[in-house]
Amino acid sequence: MLTSPLAFERLAQDGRARVGRITTLHGTFETPVFMPVGTQATVKSQTTDDLQRAGVRILLCNTYHLHLRPGEEVIEHLGGLHRFMSWPGAILTDSGGFQVFSLARLREVREDGVLFQSHLDGSDVFLGPDQAMAIQQALGSDIAMAFDECPPHPAARSTVEAAVERTLRWAARCAERRAERPQQAVFGIVQGGIHPDLRQHCARELRAMGFDGLAIGGLSVGETKEMMNAVLEDTEPELPVDSPRYLMGVGAPEDLFEAIERGVDMFDCVMPTRNGRNGGCFTWSGKVRLKAAIHREDPGPLDPDCGCSTCRGYSRAYLRHLFNTDEMLGSQLASHHNIAFLQSLMEKIREAIRAGRFAELKAEFTARYFGPHER
């Protein structure tokens, strides 16, 4: 058994909501934590200084995209992903499984992986547990994800069953290869669609493999919020208590509350940057669409309760002007705010859990966020 390259301490608990502390080779941060997505080794429109100023300590990069461009051998040659993208904090890389099953054109799903066509040029690429681990080892992320099969929603139960079994066989192979890079943590991914028994079976089997943490995959793929919450509810008892639990692809504030309430510690989502590029912003008083004419002469900040550089420096009228004239600075400033907002939200949530008032914070946040101020 390896000593874990990732230390996880539980600091506080309120119901099932937890505050923890994760230590990696690239810094320490508290959970619940939100990780912005740097698909192609860049969180779109943000410098790494911007990210640090927003309070980000860990981000996610995509194995699939980096394998295609510039290739992991280039990044390894340049000293690894941290150095390549000039990011001093922690990095989690996904395994490519989700992209292979969603973006690419599948050619053949085999026992040792998936043959597919690149979404860029149609060329053949093969990715399986061995390739995913080798690529992530070359990238040198702090946390690697096991290669999984993410079935679509809806799918026949038999399809989901087969995906769970394949995911488990692939996970076992990834766990075996973990020893090749002892300084890299590896998380398993729980699949099982919306079927409680499949989720629980998958989680139990993964626990036995000794991963450094477990993720819940295959959610936020079209199922209802009620279904997602039910899956979290049913899966949680089978997740290990002493290691991080990571819900993949979720970032809407209301969803974060629901998942944290059900014991989840880590999150990632493209939402803050994708919405930001279109002028969609989170605020403590609800969502704001910066393109709306109502902001035309508004001298106030995007969010008066936010201390980020966008809110300290610029008015809604100016931000609206930038979107109205297709100026890229608008995307930059809105994305920055959204990232900083989610960092602040997580900080408030951690404080509330420590104070035993998570439920109150959730109620207060929800009332204001979905209240009459929404624009």
Place this chain on the structure above:
Amino acid sequence: MLTSPLAFERLAQDGRARVGRITTLHGTFETPVFMPVGTQATVKSQTTDDLQRAGVRILLCNTYHLHLRPGEEVIEHLGGLHRFMSWPGAILTDSGGFQVFSLARLREVREDGVLFQSHLDGSDVFLGPDQAMAIQQALGSDIAMAFDECPPHPAARSTVEAAVERTLRWAARCAERRAERPQQAVFGIVQGGIHPDLRQHCARELRAMGFDGLAIGGLSVGETKEMMNAVLEDTEPELPVDSPRYLMGVGAPEDLFEAIERGVDMFDCVMPTRNGRNGGCFTWSGKVRLKAAIHREDPGPLDPDCGCSTCRGYSRAYLRHLFNTDEMLGSQLASHHNIAFLQSLMEKIREAIRAGRFAELKAEFTARYFGPHER
């Protein structure tokens, strides 16, 4: 006669090259100075913090664009252009003349101005000296430009003559209206195409009108570099010694040297940001195209002799990856470098003028910039 809202002191001279100091209500800076262009009240992809870190102390905004969107009344309502765009330094606004004659579809050139169609929606807009001054007064820039007629190149001498005479009549009207906003400096614009006698005549007449500075317009519009240098050479003796001389629309390093050698103090150009967005960068060793495959595995900075945040933080390989994957961070980082580079170049030029070695710096720069290292 008004007291000038702009103080200009001459600090050093080497040949005709000058070092000066301009004081405005929004700060003091030395000349020769390069002003980045913030067409729509944003220097594309740069926050105002970015600009300050790059050493920028004065920037240019476009009257024509801001008149169309968001409208000067919105900006005035929000406290003026500095506050609107969150820029604490000095701002020069152009008069809109150049855009009216180059971007818009002309309907009618009248004695009191120009009726044209907006390039955005085809709606009718009228701009003349009165409108240009009123708009710039509402924007509240530190330096306003007189409304001029910028003839195309090539043009018949009679066309240029008529443009000069109209420019002079319009300038007289702008000079009259200067008293309405005593804290705003106003510069006249010398037209005259490539005809020395017309240029000299125009400059002499403008001098008599008591502007705070004179600009040379209608260059960098398609004439050869030799023609441009000849015009500068011939016009300079008629330009006032004790106020700033501004060459509009010029920003290539080699052109800056030529113009400074001929007594010019101020410059603006979209080049650093426009080229930057396409991966075209200035370096002390010549131009670099970041999209080129040669940079694929290059761990070195864009310019080892540059101290900007792009060169301190990121490798050529990473920058090339950003352009190769169409990531907007590439445009941001390259634009930032180009702006910082021109600020450094101007600083070196000022130092050289002070030390009486402008000609040596020009020779050294040229040898290296156009030397065998160019990529």
